[in-house]
Amino acid sequence: MKTNKLSLRTRIFFTMILLILGASILIGILAVIQYKEEAEEYHSDRLLRKEDQIRDEISYVLDRTSFEVITSKIPIILRENSDIYRIADVHKLPIKVYDLDGNLLVSSKEGFVADTSDSQVGESVLSGLANSAGKRWVVHMEKDGVKYQSSYTYINDNQFKPLAIMNLPYIQDDDFITRELDEFLRRLAEGYLFMLLIAIGLSYFLSRYITKSLKTISDKMIETRIDKRNQRINIDDASEEISNLVKAYNLMIDELESSAAKLAQGEREQAWREMAKQVAHEIKNPLTPMRLTVQSFQQRFDPEDPQIKQKLNEYSDTLIQQIDTMSSIASAFSNFAKMPAQQNETLNVVFVTKLALDIFNEHYISFAADRNEIIAKFDRTQLIRVVTNLVKNAIQATEGVAQPQIRVEVKTDEDKVCILVIDNGSGISEENMNRVFEPKFTTKSSGMGLGLAMVKNIVESCKGSITFTSRVGKGTVFKVSFPKVEI
Numbered sequence: 185m186k187t188n189k190l191s192l193r194t195r196i197f198f199t200m201i202l203l204i205l206g207a208s209i210l211i212g213i214l215a216v217i218q219y220k221e222e223a224e225e226y227h228s229d230r231l232l233r234k235e236d237q238i239r240d241e242i243s244y245v246l247d248r249t250s251f252e253v254i255t256s257k258i259p260i261i262l263r264e265n266s267d268i269y270r271i272a273d274v275h276k277l278p279i280k281v282y283d284l285d286g287n288l289l290v291s292s293k294e295g296f297v298a299d300t301s302d303s304q305v306g307e308s309v310l311s312g313l314a315n316s317a318g319k320r321w322v323v324h325m326e327k328d329g330v331k332y333q334s335s336y337t338y339i340n341d342n343q344f345k346p347l348a349i350m351n352l353p354y355i356q357d358d359d360f361i362t363r364e365l366d367e368f369l370r371r372l373a374e375g376y377l378f379m380l381l382i383a384i385g386l387s388y389f390l391s392r393y394i395t396k397s398l399k400t401i402s403d404k405m406i407e408t409r410i411d412k413r414n415q416r417i418n419i420d421d422a423s424e425e426i427s428n429l430v431k432a433y434n435l436m437i438d439e440l441e442s443s444a445a446k447l448a449q450g451e452r453e454q455a456w457r458e459m460a461k462q463v464a465h466e467i468k469n470p471l472t473p474m475r476l477t478v479q480s481f482q483q484r485f486d487p488e489d490p491q492i493k494q495k496l497n498e499y500s501d502t503l504i505q506q507i508d509t510m511s512s513i514a515s516a517f518s519n520f521a522k523m524p525a526q527q528n529e530t531l532n533v534v535f536v537t538k539l540a541l542d543i544f545n546e547h548y549i550s551f552a553a554d555r556n557e558i559i560a561k562f563d564r565t566q567l568i569r570v571v572t573n574l575v576k577n578a579i580q581a582t583e584g585v586a587q588p589q590i591r592v593e594v595k596t597d598e599d600k601v602c603i604l605v606i607d608n609g610s611g612i613s614e615e616n617m618n619r620v621f622e623p624k625f626t627t628k629s630s631g632m633g634l635g636l637a638m639v640k641n642i643v644e645s646c647k648g649s650i651t652f653t654s655r656v657g658k659g660t661v662f663k664v665s666f667p668k669v670e671i
Contacts, residue, residue, distance in 0.1 A: 200387035201380070208376035212369060219365045223356075227333060231322075231354045234275050235335050239350060241271050242339055246347075253341050255283050258348050259290040268292045280351040281339065286310050289348060305349065309336055313349065331356040401433055478503075528561040528646065530669060533601050534594050536564055540571035541592060546579060548587075553594040559669045560601045566642045573639050574605040574662050581609030581660060601668040606661045612654040620652065639664075 242262070246253050249261045258281055262268040272279045272292035279292040286305030313321040313336050321336045333354045338346040478499075486492065534553045541551055575590065582588035585608060593604040612620060621640045643650045648666030 194391075196391040197387045200383055200390070204376070204380050204383045208372070208380075211376075212372060215368060215372065216365065219368075227354070227356045228322075231333055231335055231352065234277055234354070235320075235337055235350075235352055238271055238275055238277070238279060238352065239337065239339060242267075242350070246339075247342065253347065255289075255347050258283075258339075262290050277352050277354060280353075282349040282351065284346060284349065286349070305336070305351070310349075312336075313338075401429060528563050530559060530561055531564055531567070533558045533560050533562070533567070533603070533668075536562075536567050537571055537592065537594050537603060540568040541575065543572065544575060544579075546588075546590070548582075549575065549590045549592070551592045554596065555594075558594060558596055558601055560666060561669055562646055562666065566646075570639050570642055570664060571603065571605075573636070574603075574664075577636065577662075578605055578607035578609065578660070581611075582607050583609075585609060596668060597665070599667060599670075600665045603664040604661060606659065608659040611656040611658055611660055612652070613656055617654070621650075 245267045246261060249264065251257045251261050251264075253261070262281065268279055268281075268290060269292050281289045281291070282305050283289055286307075286309070288303040309321055309323065313319065319338050323334045323336070325332050325334070333356060335352045335354065337350055339348045339350050341347050484495070489495070534555065534557060537553075538551060541549060571592070575592065578590045579588075582590065587608075589608045591604075591606045593602075593606070595602045595604070621636050640650050643664055643666060646666050648664060650662065650664050652660060652662045654660040
């Protein structure tokens, strides 16, 4: 799992949990290190205290003996009244005394530890003891998992001259300290477990609180659209960073609304300009022959001409024809601008489609339906307009075809009504397929290219769709689909 794909809320939650766990582990490690250092220091101090006490007691025995205090007499003096055994028993430590050359003189308990029961002290210990500043040497060792310290120090006479070397083997018993450490770690674990549970709860609510404002902003930004009015964000008691983000978003919304209004106004103005250009262009086309007809009539008018009536009729027919053309232009633009009626009626699509085809006299137009009655909600006038426009396009597409054929079918497809207009005309080229429903687009020498755009507008306003398939030289199939009504 990649962390960069986690939500901010999840990152905050896991970060706080990891901080608690990391802190507990770090404190546990430091506690173990601290306990080990304290244990070492405790054993070293304890051995030093024992060493000072035993050396003082031995010095006391030497001061009160009747024997000559020399190195060779040490075993006799310490064994005279079993002093070495008494001292070792009181301090719970074995005691060994060597001469200055490292040879064993006397021991309170033979064979205590194999490593320290030898009768000879090693040269390294003698050298270390002689060269140490405090005239004391400690050897650390471990056997079978048990740690030992063995200290070597001088026994001096009353003139502070070395008489012998005292050795104290000491076992580092860490059971008590280990129990203390285990108890401390157990309580630490319990405390941090309790803190971890509290941290989980706090991090959950804290992460929700932190990300709540960000989620609100995120949801608003996702809903932001340039084609609708967007709501400003109002968040109370937000942090400075969140407040700055909210202000930036609200400022962006204001600028977006202003830009959208300017854009919409510009698009409307551009649409009107384009429409005005198109209307002017289409009106100029019939005006030119009308002007030429009138001018010709003025120049050639002769009241005495015996064919004056015939010529006047010809001039009048030309003018009427051009006037009709201008009327059709005005009707086409009017129909394109008019939105389909929103109050639909329940009607029989089969009957209305047949009714729309009655105005055509072409013998090659045929009709078929898979049912006698297919009910849908559609405006009757608009449905007739859709069918007649598609059939007119099919008639124009089949001009020049030797055996033209146009077939209109009404079918049902699950919960849809489908009207198909099929022709074997010239078809639509691939480069023109994406422009078929564009206003003003036409491949014909006459017409304004508004018919299919109007059909698409009508069908989509009734929650329907219009599609087509075409092959050049083979023909075209237009398919209109819209919801039907179950009886």
